[in-house]
Amino acid sequence: MSNSSTSSPNATFAELGVPDDLVERLNIEGITSPFPIQSATIPDALAGRDVLGRAPTGSGKTLAFGIPMVARLDKARPHKPTGLILSPTRELAEQIRRELEPLAETRKRSVHAVYGGVGFGAQLKALQRGVDMLVACPGRLLDLIDQGQVDLDQVTYAVVDEADRMADMGFLPVVKQLLDQTNKKRQTVFFSATLGKEVQVLTDRYQRNAVTHEVGEAKPDMTRMTHRFIRIDRTEKVSLAAHEVRSHGQSIVFCRTRHGSDRVARQLKKYGVKTGVIHGRRTQNQRDNALKAFVEGKTQALIATDVAARGIHVDGVDCVVHFDPPEDDKAYTHRSGRTARAGASGVVVSFVTSEDLKDTKKLQRQIGVKCEFEDPTPVAEQNHGEPIIQPNEGKGGGGQNRNRGKGGGKNKNRGAKSGGQNRNGQSRSGQGQSKGPKGKRSSGNQNKSRSRTR
Ligand code: ADP
Ligand code: MG
16 A cells, blocks of 8 residues: 555645536535545546545545546446445435435436335336446345346446444445455445554455545544543432533443443433433344434433444534443543544543542543543532432423523533643644535534434
8 A cells, every 4th residue: 555645735626637527516516625535535536546545524535535436437237337335324325325416417427325224116216227326335235236136247436435334333244245246447445534454454355556545633632522530429420420411412421331321321211311222232223223313312312332332423422421431541532532523522521430540540641631530519519509400200200300590501610621631723634614605514613413423
């Protein structure tokens, strides 16, 4: 693998080599200047090279692989797509299709998405007509191949989007099976938010002399979050967790064990917090549903174990609670990175019992976060003197105190924050955050309604 960067960072789409008709269409769509990952990868992809791209969520990876694909792609015959984009989820598949449709139309190319959970009818019809760019979730595509509806032999441009997430969700074996069926002379492009071992395995096996482009920080930016460490008695954990969720909004609460996650979810419910649970003993379907309810705001807290959390890619998480301490600094970083994604900020709260104190001090040194341990403020005090939230006894919910005083329930002033180590004004390359005339996208910052499953 080699690195090549030929374009100047301020080059226009035309200067990157994007054909005029596509530049024009991009302009109409309000996309006037390339984001960094696009500047980095488009010239190489247009030149036919295999590309491995790493960039954070929301940095514009879809067009980074989509523009060169549209520019280079031949027309497909029925059932034999020439371009393939593998996506881990239906939502993302649809998103990609929508984003690429205008460009495809300009070049009289067709783009269609196939995924499970819906009927075959429309998908079969499209394949019969011929799909140039097939956006596909691995499972459904395999199904369609088994039915003789798709033949990947003519695929000359193959993309795996969100390769790390594919790996997290256990799709790699299927992805390999699919890539094995594509044309041997294909161009292969991988995009990912992180580059781990598994992505490396894909690269080694399927890419030739790939050029790697990385944009933005490799690890979650810990300075973007407000870190808080609260000394607490074990018996107070649940009520404080309920309080934190209510104060901050959409929260992910990390527990050490599956059993513990179930228990905390049950207990939080008694405090009137709507919860979902994600851990290894739940089926993929249960996890998907829990994630969906959370993304849609139907639940406020997602209770998760570490392993299961690897598959959680959601923007707009306001708060991460380390209900049980993380295994180590890596786990702290990984868990905490569920918030403050895509340019937003977030709060990270660690519960520290006296047994955890020593390890937590060590952890703070390792991650370079220096902040005071907050005292276990009596919960009543946190609540502006209002009575603490009581668990609902019985189903009526009558015992619950929702009258949370003048503060409107937002109590953020629980003493020492993280000593100003957040928001240190660093610029973040790779986080393109503005959009042209149409203003389809305002900013990655504070845009909580943009929570998207990724
Ligand atoms: P990623 O795949 O890296 O998470 P997306 O490709 O989904 O990011 O892009 C995020 C958003 O940014 C989309 O709404 C997309 O339309 C927009 N976008 C992409 N490239 C540009 C650009 N060059 N200028 C303005 N907006 C862009
Ligand atoms: Mg993407």
